[in-house]
């Protein structure tokens with residue numbers, strides 16, 4: 476969550492959109508403004524070769540518009556590869572609403588946002604992300620059919636976060652199998668950074684599996700509540716990256732694996748829900764590989780949520796959702812082994828598969 480920005484100064488020197496560091500041949504970027512509701516949003520459509528661009532809407536108080544644009548560019552690109560590697564017929568898109576979800580989100584603003592989504596005629600389909608609830612998607616649904624993640628009462632698949640957490644847990648187990656020779660997490664120490672919607676559910680799976688769970692969050696009340704509920708230990712130190720743990724699970728921020736943190740990292744496995752965990756995919760992916768830290772690619776293991784919302788479009792039920800999500804275990808193991816055999820980073824191995832699926836479809840479409 477929050478901005479996955481690396482350096483604002485660097486960004487603002489670039490050309491406004493096409494020259495952005497994070498611009499990667501995005502098909503369309505839509506700026507939405509509505510004076511009456513105070514809506515300021517950006518919709519990023521990265522790629523629609525495999526299908527309509529589906530991705531959640533994040534509401535966040537960005538420090539400036541550069542941060543918001545950078546975030547939507549990075550996140551929408553990530554969605555393209557997430558759906559591609561998961562075998563879904565979806566492209567990649569994402570939206571950001573600039574503002575404080577706690578104080579500035581109103582039903583009118585959400586519906587106005589929905590109208591902008593509708594104006595794209597289904598090229599972009601939205602869902603919830605950070606700062607959004609299922610109830611917000613229900614409001615969007617009042618003005619457009621191009622929304623998923625709506626409540627079960629309204630015919631949707633409900634909150635995707637528990638499914639995301641289950642997929643992350645599957646990916647983590649596969650990474651543990653690869654690194655430690657066992658996928659049973661009993662007695663493994665796992666630090667979960669961010670115990671929000673996904674993080675809490677992950678803590679539950681880990682606790683049930685017998686792992687020693689350490690939790691970290693900026694929200695003190697939440698820390699107390701989750702610690703009490705699951706018996707997890709609250710992190711009290713100053714640098715969680717340097718903590719001597721078996722597994723680090725980033726479930727809050729993007730870009731936490733960066734120049735400042737990578738040299739202090741002690742975990743042997745990284746597996747979490749946050750999008751775009753590597754600040755620089757090439758450089759930090761390679762550094763993790765050199766340090767022998769097994770990185771379970773984020774866009775692969777956090778796909779449970781999109782599998783859940785895709786069910787609303789394809790009309791499959793909970794059983795199929797769980798089957799597809801459980802399969803994240805096999806795909807992760809396959810990719811970790813591939814990376815090892817081909818001497819490439821795990822991120823690259825996952826990206827190669829996703830890109831080849833898109834290229835194959837592109838060729839089919841041309842025939």
Ligand SMILES: NC(=O)c1ccc[n+]([C@@H]2O[C@H](COP(=O)([O-])OP(=O)(O)OC[C@H]3O[C@@H](n4cnc5c(N)ncnc54)[C@H](O)[C@@H]3O)[C@@H](O)[C@H]2O)c1
Pocket residue numbers: 476477604605606635636637639668669670671672673674691692693694697726727728729748749750777778780781
């Ligand atoms: N919800 C989903 O289904 C889903 C799917 C795929 C990816 N993700 C990604 O997973 C991450 C978590 O999603 P979520 O829905 O649980 O979000 P959330 O907003 O419910 O939870 C995020 C938590 O992180 C905490 N946090 C924020 N900054 C922090 C910091 N610097 N250090 C520690 N904790 C911090 C917040 O206080 C909050 O408790 C996000 O990056 C999101 O994009 C979520």
